[in-house]
Amino acid sequence: MIIDEKHLKYDGAKGVPHSRHGGQPPKTGDWRTFKPRIDKSKCIRCMTCVTYCPEAAIAVGSDTYPYVNYYICKGCLVCVKGCPVKAISVSQDLHAEHLRRPKHD
Amino acid sequence: MIDIMDGNMAVSHGAMLSRVQCMPCFPITPATEIIETMAEWSRSGKWNGQYRLMESEHAVMAAAIASEMVGARTFTATSSQGLELMHELLPIASGTRSPLVMANVCRGISAPITLWGDHTDFLSTRDFGWLMFSCATNQEVIDTVPIAYKVSEDSDVLLPSMLAMDGFVHSYTRSEVDMPAQAEVDRFLPRLRLKTCIDVDNPASLGIPAADEYSYFRVQVHKAQLNALDAIERVQGEWERRFGRRYGLAEKSHMDDADVAVVAMGANCANIRSAVEELRKRGKKAGLLRLRLIRPWPLDYIRRALSGASKVLVIDQDLAPGRGGMLYPEVRAATDGAVVSNFIAGLGGKPVRQSEYAAMISDALRAREPFRRFLI
Amino acid sequence: MKEMHGLKDIPKESLIGGGTSTCQGCGAMLGCKLLLKALGKRTVLVNTSGCMTLTALYPYTPYKVPWVHVAIETGGSAATGISMGLKALKKNATIAVYAGDGASYDIGFESLSGLAERNEDVLYVCYNNSAFSNTGFQRASSSPWGSKTSTTPPGPRTPEGNAFSRKDLAKIMAVHRIPYVATACISHPIDYMNKVIRASKIRGCKFIDLLVPCPTGWGFQSADTVDVGRRMVDAGLWPLYEYDGKAKQFKVSVTPRLIPVAEALKDQARFRHLDAKQINRIQTMVDKQWQLLKAGKYFEADFY
Numbered sequence: 001m002i003i004d005e006k007h008l009k010y011d012g013a014k015g016v017p018h019s020r021h022g023g024q025p026p027k028t029g030d031w032r033t034f035k036p037r038i039d040k041s042k043c044i045r046c047m048t049c050v051t052y053c054p055e056a057a058i059a060v061g062s063d064t065y066p067y068v069n070y071y072i073c074k075g076c077l078v079c080v081k082g083c084p085v086k087a088i089s090v091s092q093d094l095h096a097e098h099l100r101r102p103k104h105d
Numbered sequence: 106m107i108d109i110m111d112g113n114m115a116v117s118h119g120a121m122l123s124r125v126q127c128m129p130c131f132p133i134t135p136a137t138e139i140i141e142t143m144a145e146w147s148r149s150g151k152w153n154g155q156y157r158l159m160e161s162e163h164a165v166m167a168a169a170i171a172s173e174m175v176g177a178r179t180f181t182a183t184s185s186q187g188l189e190l191m192h193e194l195l196p197i198a199s200g201t202r203s204p205l206v207m208a209n210v211c212r213g214i215s216a217p218i219t220l221w222g223d224h225t226d227f228l229s230t231r232d233f234g235w236l237m238f239s240c241a242t243n244q245e246v247i248d249t250v251p252i253a254y255k256v257s258e259d260s261d262v263l264l265p266s267m268l269a270m271d272g273f274v275h276s277y278t279r280s281e282v283d284m285p286a287q288a289e290v291d292r293f294l295p296r297l298r299l300k301t302c303i304d305v306d307n308p309a310s311l312g313i314p315a316a317d318e319y320s321y322f323r324v325q326v327h328k329a330q331l332n333a334l335d336a337i338e339r340v341q342g343e344w345e346r347r348f349g350r351r352y353g354l355a356e357k358s359h360m361d362d363a364d365v366a367v368v369a370m371g372a373n374c375a376n377i378r379s380a381v382e383e384l385r386k387r388g389k390k391a392g393l394l395r396l397r398l399i400r401p402w403p404l405d406y407i408r409r410a411l412s413g414a415s416k417v418l419v420i421d422q423d424l425a426p427g428r429g430g431m432l433y434p435e436v437r438a439a440t441d442g443a444v445v446s447n448f449i450a451g452l453g454g455k456p457v458r459q460s461e462y463a464a465m466i467s468d469a470l471r472a473r474e475p476f477r478r479f480l481i
Numbered sequence: 482m483k484e485m486h487g488l489k490d491i492p493k494e495s496l497i498g499g500g501t502s503t504c505q506g507c508g509a510m511l512g513c514k515l516l517l518k519a520l521g522k523r524t525v526l527v528n529t530s531g532c533m534t535l536t537a538l539y540p541y542t543p544y545k546v547p548w549v550h551v552a553i554e555t556g557g558s559a560a561t562g563i564s565m566g567l568k569a570l571k572k573n574a575t576i577a578v579y580a581g582d583g584a585s586y587d588i589g590f591e592s593l594s595g596l597a598e599r600n601e602d603v604l605y606v607c608y609n610n611s612a613f614s615n616t617g618f619q620r621a622s623s624s625p626w627g628s629k630t631s632t633t634p635p636g637p638r639t640p641e642g643n644a645f646s647r648k649d650l651a652k653i654m655a656v657h658r659i660p661y662v663a664t665a666c667i668s669h670p671i672d673y674m675n676k677v678i679r680a681s682k683i684r685g686c687k688f689i690d691l692l693v694p695c696p697t698g699w700g701f702q703s704a705d706t707v708d709v710g711r712r713m714v715d716a717g718l719w720p721l722y723e724y725d726g727k728a729k730q731f732k733v734s735v736t737p738r739l740i741p742v743a744e745a746l747k748d749q750a751r752f753r754h755l756d757a758k759q760i761n762r763i764q765t766m767v768d769k770q771w772q773l774l775k776a777g778k779y780f781e782a783d784f785y
Contacts, residue, residue: 025500
């Protein structure tokens with residue numbers, strides 16, 4: 001956008017560079033090529049995955065079990081490695097399909 | 106209340122009168138006495154602000170920006186090499202819209218290292234988004250501190266201010282100063298209330314990186330500078346009403362019918378004015394335009410002031426090697442068809458005789474082509 | 482905040498969200514999350530330019546607490562400014578700096594030293610990935626001997642890669658006579674968080690050197706961040722300790738099993754160029770270091 005100096009608008013506090021927390025974060029879930037899945041039946045609620053997730057993407061649900069926020073989960077798989085009862089499995093992330101070029105007939 | 110004090114004391118009083126809340130400090134000649142005075146006043150209880158002795162001028166500016174971000178009115182003072190060390194942080198102060206005020210006691214920059222005054226240090230910061238005021242008397246210094254705060258903290262501005270005075274000539278020379286009354290300054294300058302600041306009850310991330318929006322934020326700084334022109338006129342008008350002293354965007358002496366207009370700034374203007382008056386006695390129509398506001402650059406005002414003169418002499422007490430004086434190109438751009446010459450004199454505090462000024466102004470009056478001369 | 486005994490004691494709510502530009506498996510992100518959980522909401526977090534800076538990229542910020550960035554070398558000086566400002570306005574908050582090792586050991590050393598010598602009431606946590614990581618993993622004075630970095634590549638003239646032994650910043654901070662100095666690692670979250678809690682209850686300057694494994698720089702799979710950290714501690718390469726500045730008392734927090742150094746180094750690409758002789762040199766360094774540490778001789782020990 002090209003603006004003439006005569007038409008520059010002053011935005012007051014909005015023009016002070018700052019951010020406040022809130023709203024939708026950038027979708028780092030798009031980074032994944034592997035997806036961790038927590039098997040509730042095996043989970044012992046030890047809180048290891050919740051503790052070690054670097055992104056704070058695993059939160060405790062109202063049922064006291066851990067849940068992965070796939071919007072931000074980057075698929076680093078630290079949780080998979082850390083789970084003492086191997087309750088977290090890894091699958092290839094179907095999201096990668098979206099990145100393939102469409103086939104031409 | 107009339108008192109006699111030197112420029113450094115005037116700065117300290119100005120800061121006290123402005124009820125500054127934080128002052129990070131580091132000593133450097135010729136500004137050191139400012140921090141010594143504040144230290145004395147802090148110990149004696151005369152001033153109850155937060156005083157910190159920092160490990161370098163860079164640390165001083167970082168602490169000043171951070172304390173201003175909390176919403177506390179912050180002040181500091183430096184000179185020359187200290188100001189150069191702060192360079193990295195100066196655009197951060199304006200970019201984060203932190204309305205702090207700093208006094209710069211002008212001193213020539215190294216190398217060679219010197220102690221005495223010139224304006225290269227002050228003017229070398231003109232690209233960093235700070236409001237810049239140049240003072241010519243100790244009275245102007247003590248008045249400009251609260252004026253600068255009021256302009257800086259204006260919600261249409263929110264930019265840091267730097268006020269300059271000359272090392273040794275102002276800082277260590279005592280002169281008469283009419284000290285403004287604290288109660289009146291309190292009415293003039295209310296408490297600082299920042300909307301966007303560090304507050305655990307209203308958290309924000311400040312000093313954040315920006316990618317595509319970087320241009321937008323930098324241009325907002327420019328717009329705030331343009332707003333400052335109006336804010337300065339407003340604020341200085343109020344100062345005149347309350348205290349009876351009038352400051353403009355620049356100061357004119359004998360400019361109305363001047364054939365040769367001299368443009369200069371700082372303490373040497375007193376001497377230059379004498380040279381102008383000497384020439385007037387000899388029938389030569391000289392005039393002096395003493396610059397007070399460097400940023401925002403009051404282009405329209407300067408253009409109008411210089412419009413009547415066919416010859417202009419810009420006296421720079423500073424040097425941008427490879428170009429000439431720093432004020433020269435900006436003043437030249439404000440003229441239309443005049444022959445604009447440049448005299449670079451007073452570097453490193455080198456004394457300039459009134460006769461030397463008079464000779465240069467005379468030559469500028471006669472000049473058909475612009476010249477650039479140096480006092481070595 | 483009370484000290485923790487197990488993972489279930491850790492507060493559930495995170496004061497830092499996701500959606501940031503840090504690498505997958507970033508140890509520094511984990512360190513920040515745990516730091517804020519230990520300190521709580523009334524914390525002002527000071528950042529210095531590095532891996533964590535671009536987490537808050539306009540218009541988004543993951544931080545639910547006030548966050549400030551001034552410049553790379555201003556961790557100590559900006560924290561001082563905030564302390565001044567809060568005192569001037571008679572407001573109360575915990576001030577914590579979360580700065581990288583490059584910003585703390587090198588370019589910001591002056592301002593960190595100033596913070597410590599004035600004993601400002603600030604907790605300074607250095608997230609240490611042992612290099613200038615954000616710019617692509619260049620050697621800093623925190624980089625250990627033998628580490629490959631982009632500015633200390635192994636070659637015929639310097640077969641070890643980084644030929645300098647690292648600066649012992651924690652000890653330098655102890656000599657500043659601040660009340661609390663500690664080392665920690667994200668592989669031992671309870672130990673780390675308890676150190677943060679203990680420190681936050683002390684008035685004065687506190688320093689924690691936090692080892693944060695860096696998958697991108699150190700060269701391992703993102704899933705192994707915690708395991709790599711654990712092995713560094715187990716091999717004795719990163720002693721976990723506390724130094725009580727007032728009592729002048731040194732205490733090892735976690736006694737390592739002292740597994741062979743080669744086991745801890747082998748999974749990190751930054752050490753892959755080391756031959757047996759060079760690894761043995763590191764092993765000898767670590768053995769000597771632990772002999773002295775076990776005898777409580779903190780100041781005499783030369784840390785790897």
